[in-house]
Amino acid sequence: MMGLLVQGVLLGGYYAILAAGLAFLYSVMGIINLAHGALAVVAAYMLLLFSQMTGMSPFVGLLLVLPAMAVIGVIVERGIFEPSSRGGPLLAVLATFGMSVVIDNLLFQQFGANTQSLANFIGDLSWDSWDLGGGLYVGKISVYTFLTAVFVLGGLQLLLTFTPVGRAIRATAQDSDTAGLIGLDARRIRMISSAIAFITIGIAGAALGMRSSFSPYAGGALLLFAFQATVIGGTATIWGTLIGGIILGLAQTLGAQIAPQGFLIGGNLVFFAVLFIRLLRGDMNWRSVLRLNRKATQ
Amino acid sequence: MNPSYRIERWTTASRISVWVFALLFLAACFLSQSGNDSLLSRGVVLFVYVLLAATWNALAGFAGLMSVGQQAFFGLGAYFAIRLSDSGVPVFAAMGLSAIIVAALSWPMSIVMLRLKDGEFAIGMWVLASLCHLLVNLDPLIQGETGISLIALNAYDPETRRVILFTFALVSTTAVLGFLFFLLQSRFGTALQAIRDNDEAAGSLGVNVLKAKRLIFVFAAFGGAIAGALWLGANISFQPKTYFGVQWSAYMIFMVLVGGIGTFEGAILGAIVFFIIETFFAAFGVWYLIGLGTAAIVFSLVFPQGIWGTVVRKWNLHLLPIGRRLSISNEK
């Protein structure tokens, strides 16, 4: 039982990384990116290509892939997020969904349906574990993923709270019109925000590839996990994402004990249970992730 | 010279087009009696697309609810048809009954889902579809992803089956479109228009926004379920993965975006366009899907009115008497 709990919590760390970029883009730019999962899969394929071509570890590949993701983030912001959000939030939903369909199928066209993994390129790490005593083992990669989640979320928190860029991002998110009146270039800040979000998507892609396997159409499921973690954890702080991820991870791990399909059903049920509880309590305040106040839309 | 204003509902174009629709309906009835097999089965496919496009458009274009989870109802419609038929209900009755059950189920779902807004609603619906898929897989009858066939249909010889199915599709599509048409014509249609334009303002004007959205949500669930049951009737086999796949949402979005979101005629036009594209290009497989996705991006970014929206804007042409037009003429 203890083992299950530990496993669930560590899985939650993975979901938190996955959710970080989705929650960040939503709270900063008001965009729900339906291509979120597909983009994480793209990052995983980029790492795979790097390792296959150079024979080097995907950790080295991150040095190349994360900047590449940042650039993609800027391009997507200029090409899709910005023009679509001018037409209201609904068009952004459609445009990013279209983007996910294109990405999924391009990946399939390029790489075929085969399931891939980065596990072969990280040596012992993929199966090594620590013995915690009492027959309790934890996989090293799971622990590292969890620590990365803490690092990514903590990094975002520090960035937003203490750096000039972070202040500018928060100011623009709270009132982009006034941000312009005090000299902030909202377009530039949106590009920076998008780049940051895409870097976290790149990290999520690495975690995906190293701890499990991926295939071209894996993006949809990843989006749902990220979304569920974001909604479940919806408290007033950035750490809500981690808590949401952990609750989702625990629900899935425990669900899997009951029935093979229980893994996914457990997660979904917790998601709807949280929605239902919020409904009863009458507050749907999870949009205050990152302590940002979305203006006027509700 | 005093300009005089007249509020119009019926225009010449809309009078003609209502007659054309009636003639088309009669032609389709005639077709069902004498048409050849492949024509009839393709006809069912077209009706399914029209149902999906019209109901997704009702949801997105009239109630402002973008869903990427309508496959939940499509899949459930097929599932309950099989379930009911397995427990002894005559097969075509099972298909109709299934849609009613799904509509009834969608009512409690709407209470939770309608609390979500915009993108949250979109993905939330996807999660709902995924949950429905998983729960259906739990039913031993379905045998997990292996699926099952609607064996009861074998009681009919193929030809009779096609004729009945085509007629069933024709009648249900006409009924769904007709219901939507009268819904939009009623006071409720005006309320919906207010919601689409600005749902907070509509609320403050006394429109019961939640109630209106819920009605459309249930209606869309019903339409999706009928479409799912029809698809099952045409393909006989039920594999959960195909029915609960998100590609159905992609198709619906494509049809409505291309046809013209928020216009009754546009959704039907979009379904016809999709039907033609699918007939000729589906063989291209992956590239066909990439094309659909690209079209969704391009239409939402540069052409959000869609084909029909542009027609309406340019020529103020309305084929159906929905909404009211202000006509100004100068009289002495």
Next chain:
Amino acid sequence: MTQLEIRNLEVCHGLLKAVRGVDLDVNAGEVLAIVGANGAGKTTLMRAIAGSHRASKGSIHFNGQDIGALPAHQRVKRGLSLVPEGRRLFPKMTVQENLAVSAQIGRSGNWSIDSIFEVFENLVKRRHAKAETLSGGEQQATAIGRALVANPEIILLDEVSLGLSPAIVDRVYSILPKLRATATTVVLVEQDLGRVLKVSDRIICMLEGQVVLQGPTAELTREQIVEAYFGLKTSRKEKVQP
């Protein structure tokens, strides 16, 4: 010396022309007051100068350069800051952060975050409070401070006394002598005519999107202004020239 030169400016809200054909010269170092009834186009004019409304016609020159096509954030870099109507602070950020986010990209000059706290002493104890928790007066002081730390050459104050008690307004206006001392140009929109007559060098009166009266404060009588304010006698076409 003319610092801000506006010619034939026209700004529309959809079909409505909110500002129609305004000519305006603002001299360096002066305090110019704009008065007028609600809906006269004052706020729209201010926002057009600051760059958050795009003008449909006309030109805006600042220090001899055409800034009409520049977005708001670039006008701030040139030395033109607006304190918007309703303060518009970043509600979830502290006073300190509201000032810092402006200071970090603003120009360098006399004003710094510390000197703002020296001038508005009442803000010191609220330094780390969220802007949304501040009183009206504190919010207004923060909003003015936020514009000043960017060290503008010209500051536009839109209805800074709105909703504040007279004592608080006095405190807000105590900043004016300091602005004069640093030769900062001030353009202010104000409803309180008494205060306008006290603090301004020159007055502009707007009616239905047009300037109907302008002149040095010393040469205008209260009656003249009130007439222009309500559109009495003075027909819209004849502008009273000083």
